[in-house]
Amino acid sequence: MKYFLILLLAVTLSNAKIIQRFVAPTNCSACHQEQVKDWMTSLHAKSHTDKNELYHEAVKIVARDLRQPYENVLVKCGDCHNPRLEVAESELDENYMLAKAFVLETTQSEHIDKALTAKHIQNGISCYVCHNVNSIKEKHNDQDVGFNVLEWIPNDTIVGPFTDPNNRAGFHKSEIRDYFVTGNDLCLACHQGQATENKLSVYDTGKELESTNDTRRCVDCHMGSLKQEIIAPNMKPNLAQKRTIRSHLFAGIRNDSKELKEYVNLGIKVIGSTKANIEIENLATHNLPSGFSGRSVVLNLKFLKGTTELSSNKIGFEKVYRNKIGSRTLSYAADRLVSDSTLKPLEKREISIDIPAGTTSIKADLLYYVLAPEVKGSMQIKNDAFTKPYTMKSMTFNLN
Ligand code: HEC
Ligand code: HEC
Ligand code: HEC
Ligand code: HEC
Ligand code: HEC
Structure with a gap:
């Protein structure tokens, strides 16, 4: 029964x-x-x-x-x-x-x-x-x-x-x-x-948004800006009225959305000759990155003397999950979350870095990985749209 x-x-x-x-x-x-x-x-x-x-x-x-x-x-x-x-x-x-x-x-x-x-x-x-x-x-x-x-x-x-x-x-x-x-x-x-x-x-993503008390809706950022249009103007035109509508973009970083790129700020504050603070600000009302557990955002720093690279540094913003045998994996099959360096909603973070002697400029590239290379592991993925980095910001800071 x-x-x-x-x-x-x-x-x-x-x-x-x-x-x-x-x-x-x-x-x-x-x-x-x-x-x-x-x-x-x-x-x-x-x-x-x-x-x-x-x-x-x-x-x-x-x-x-x-x-x-x-x-x-x-x-x-x-x-x-x-x-x-x-x-x-x-x-x-x-x-x-x-x-x-x-x-x-x-x-x-x-x-x-x-x-x-x-x-x-x-x-x-x-x-x-x-x-x-x-x-x-x-x-x-x-x-x-x-x-x-x-x-x-x-x-x-x-x-x-x-x-x-x-x-x-x-x-x-x-x-x-x-x-x-x-x-x-x-x-x-x-x-x-x-x-x-x-x-x-x-x-x-919902709980992250809730934690901010910000009243902007998902559609405000992901469906473009408001516009006035008649929907299907050829149908019974005498009864048609102008509507306030949005676009069906549901855009993410991969869509090369200019608008979304405006939601992260990157700056540098030099302190003396050997130290600086990198300032990174997430203006989105959810984590950066949010959602799918395989994402990672990486800040690549190159220290240059003229055009010669003296050294480099990598700072990651991501959640790291491991399975029972300790390998990096997606959240679905994970045994534990070992670290979380994602930027929180509306967070402005300062990260202290050392500058090698003789540095004249710092090149900073903020990259977005749909699937972090460390998580990809043995996954058979041929389409590089999922594995290549997308540039969110690329800046050069001159030190003198
Ligand atoms: C023959 C033309 C026509 C076709 C085909 C058509 N629609 Fe529409 N649709 C309209 C018109 C006209 C309106 C009314 C717009 C208004 O009131 O301003 C409308 C309104 C809508 C709305 C807004 C409704 C509301 O209550 O807010 C949605 C959503 C929509 N259509 C979705 C669809 C989807 C999905 C399909 C395909 C499965 C579809 N339409 C096919 C003509 C069409
Ligand atoms: C993920 C959910 C989602 C999907 C999928 C979706 N829509 Fe919509 N649609 C919305 C939302 C939300 C609105 C209201 C947008 C706003 O606030 O103006 C909307 C509004 C509309 C409207 C009213 C006019 C406008 O653009 O605001 C039409 C027409 C429409 N959708 C057609 C479609 C058609 C056709 C498809 C399939 C190709 C589709 N939608 C797929 C969520 C969706
Ligand atoms: C029926 C479930 C469902 C609904 C409802 C839905 N989504 Fe999604 N959304 C998904 C899934 C699943 C994906 C990932 C699709 C994939 O794996 O290819 C996604 C992807 C997205 C992405 C792309 C993220 C990226 O990495 O590029 C955005 C942005 C998004 N959704 C926004 C919205 C917004 C805004 C609404 C409400 C209007 C909405 N979604 C409603 C299930 C949904
Ligand atoms: C204030 C603007 C803003 C609002 C509101 C917002 N988002 Fe986003 N969202 C962004 C930006 C910017 C990105 C791309 C960078 C990033 O990941 O933060 C993004 C990325 C995403 C992604 C892709 C995952 C990722 O981390 O790249 C998804 C999925 C998503 N948003 C869903 C949502 C949903 C669902 C809501 C509502 C609960 C929402 N967003 C509200 C700005 C916003
Ligand atoms: C609660 C609803 C939900 C369920 C259940 C779900 N997903 Fe998702 N999935 C989403 C949403 C929403 C997104 C988009 C979030 C983002 O872009 O960060 C997504 C995105 C993804 C992506 C990224 C796709 C891309 O193109 O970037 C993968 C891979 C994925 N899901 C795998 C899975 C697998 C495997 C399962 C089952 C074990 C699963 N999902 C179950 C909601 C769901």
Whole structure:
């Protein structure tokens, strides 16, 4: 009986209705070309394993370290990376694992494998994720994330920041939801909380922001600046009104966002001839770096006499996680967090450095690694977009 109940629950969970014409972002392009174009540049469009090599490798590493089948880990991670996966964790039970182990095709394994390879989920966190959220459940703990707290709209209504009583859109009905207008609940459904049962596997951006009492919202910094526009001006133009809108950039450092680069300050205060203080300030209202545990920011200092390099120095801003055997790893498979030198929200830090005798200038490069080289280890990642450093700031300080 208990088994039956669990199955029933799993089936209702996974049967959240998907409106087929809302699935492909290209279906929205005719009227919302700009939103689709901007969204395409974001990581939200790449949250599926087929589009993101780093994510694919990370799922593999976690499966290996936790000794779980790849599919089970994929569904767990999918809570946020693919919240419209039509399969619940509880469905990947012993029977499924046995079927996989013996390469048997059962009705259950067929259903699960079909859901895991469904074409629509390859669009990642696309329009039909955010704009089909009917309500966001209250979180009771750090494992209430993504799929578990998002309730989907049961019909062909699209939700957003406005009301459209005249149904200008036609293609969809529209309704307003307050999480598009105030607060950060929509973003934090996935940007705050644990990836696995492991407490260390937390994405903490929401709590970091909360600690500042700053009222700026995620969208204020990550969706560009406000602009006035008519949405889909060709539809019933006589009923159209100008709206205050943002851009669907969801930009990070990788997008070479000029705006985001303004949120870190770098300076130097020389004290005598052999000492200086490096001043670094994080103007973002969350840690630098925040979110995914593999990131690191590195300040590379080169001490020059004329054009000759006398010596160099490296200062890292990152969280260091180790597994049971002491190797550097991602938070999901970690046994402990051994150090945290990330810059806290709005923190201004002074770091004392020694200057070699004869130095005439210091070249300072602040680099951002999507995946720290020390964490990459044995991960097979070919696309250098994940491994090359991105320059946040590059400055030269002349000492005389
Ligand atoms: C990660 C969540 C998220 C995703 C994914 C997303 N949107 Fe949005 N969308 C928002 C938010 C938040 C707003 C409100 C922005 C604001 O404050 O002005 C919005 C607003 C809109 C609006 C109203 C006009 C505007 O630009 O503000 C349209 C139209 C829209 N989105 C279309 C789309 C389309 C089409 C896609 C798919 C390509 C998409 N959205 C994907 C979060 C999302
Ligand atoms: C035939 C044109 C058309 C198509 C196709 C279309 N929309 Fe819209 N959409 C509109 C119009 C018109 C509005 C109303 C704008 C307004 O009220 O200012 C709108 C409004 C919206 C809004 C704001 C709704 C609100 O209540 O705030 C969102 C979000 C949105 N559309 C998303 C989408 C998504 C996602 C798709 C693809 C699945 C899509 N639209 C397809 C024409 C269209
Ligand atoms: C359904 C879960 C979900 C929601 C809702 C969501 N995100 Fe995300 N977001 C993710 C995931 C997962 C990634 C990483 C995707 C990947 O791995 O490729 C991401 C990536 C990002 C990035 C890129 C970070 C980088 O390193 O470049 C930004 C910025 C971002 N999200 C901002 C937002 C904002 C702002 C909102 C609210 C309007 C939001 N997200 C809503 C899950 C979500
Ligand atoms: C005051 C501006 C500001 C606000 C508000 C803000 N961010 Fe950021 N965010 C940044 C900047 C700047 C970066 C790039 C540098 C960095 O990592 O701090 C960034 C980077 C990120 C990244 C990439 C991870 C990383 O460390 O590079 C994610 C994910 C992200 N933000 C999500 C969010 C979410 C979710 C919210 C709301 C809870 C939010 N941000 C609020 C400025 C902001
Ligand atoms: C609580 C929701 C959530 C869960 C569950 C989750 N993630 Fe994420 N993941 C995110 C968000 C949000 C980001 C973007 C944060 C950032 O850019 O720093 C992200 C980013 C990542 C990235 C970086 C991708 C890139 O292109 O930089 C990897 C890799 C990743 N996650 C792996 C995993 C793995 C593996 C699991 C399962 C063990 C998992 N995630 C589970 C929310 C989640």
